[in-house]
């Protein structure tokens with residue numbers, strides 16, 4: 299079995315996130331969810347979510363699904379690195395994405411969500427694609443959609459082909475050779491504590507020399523920007539006239555008229571180049587001549603994150619085989 303589903307940018311002006319249509323229950327209820335390799339909970343806005351915290355999102359109503367079953371006595375509560383979070387109850391129900399159906403997927407219904415989720419009406423929940431060890435359901439952790447679907451997929455993989463301000467795809471169970479150029483370079487994955495953690499072999503700024511340095515970080519499809527060590531980020535923004543690390547804006551800002559250098563990162567003996575245009579993330583406010591950078595320091599996070607700004611420059615294979623590996627190809 300294999301499937302393919304679109305990854306639709308939430309805001310055409312800048313790629314805050316990407317959502318993918320899924321159906322849950324019988325008869326099928328359609329929601330648009332944010333597929334997140336940086337966490338492992340599948341949670342949705344629901345008929346249980348506090349009305350004051352719902353603002354236009356589509357919701358899942360288990361009481362309208364003949365195949366929904368309450369997972370009695372189970373709750374969940376999650377906190378993300380950006381400080382956002384949500385919590386609630388758990389059902390199992392039929393879950394389909396791109397034609398791949400899992401019949402008793404744990405679907406976590408939100409009772410409460412934090413303000414950043416309420417304010418993003420185009421994101422109706424998340425599908426965690428990290429390792430199931432990170433799942434927050436208590437007392438028994440639940441499996442991700444990918445872990446449940448793996449045995450029925452032609453190959454135990456999913457791929458991310460995210461695009462800059464355009465619709466990309468998530469594929470399940472197969473690798474589409476038409477989506478990349480050259481070879482895929484596979485790297486080992488550290489699965490503890492449960493992210494897709496890999497080590498990059500270094501970086502270059504623009505057409506500058508390559509700096510051989512190991513950078514351990516996670517591939518996170520639901521983090522908009524890319525957060526790397528301060529030394530790396532400083533050497534990048536030093537090349538941009540007028541760039542400053544603003545306490546006020548919480549990161550590097552620069553004149554929107556700047557022509558940004560590209561950023562190349564090593565994957566084994568190969569490399570991926572992020573075009574400078576991807577690193578011009580957004581104006582700090584509508585119409586401002588000052589823009590916010592898509593490459594920021596990870597020093598406050600305690601973890602390096604290869605988020606959408608990096609992922610959309612590549613074709614990425616999340617191989618759930620034994621052992622798991624992560625594959626990178628140019629496109």
Ligand SMILES: CC[C@H](C)[C@H](NC(=O)[C@@H](NC[C@H](O)[C@@H](N)CC(C)C)C(C)C)C(=O)N[C@@H](Cc1ccccc1)C(=O)OC
Pocket residue numbers: 332334335336337338376377378379380382424432433434518519520521522599600601603
């Ligand atoms: C189970 C919790 C999941 C796995 C959570 N994952 C994350 O926060 C990772 N992914 C973050 C998500 O991709 C987030 N950007 C989704 C959007 C829609 C809110 C970060 C680290 C890149 C996490 O690690 N939370 C930390 C909190 C944290 C993380 C990083 C820095 C600071 C604080 C925690 O609570 O771990 C138990």
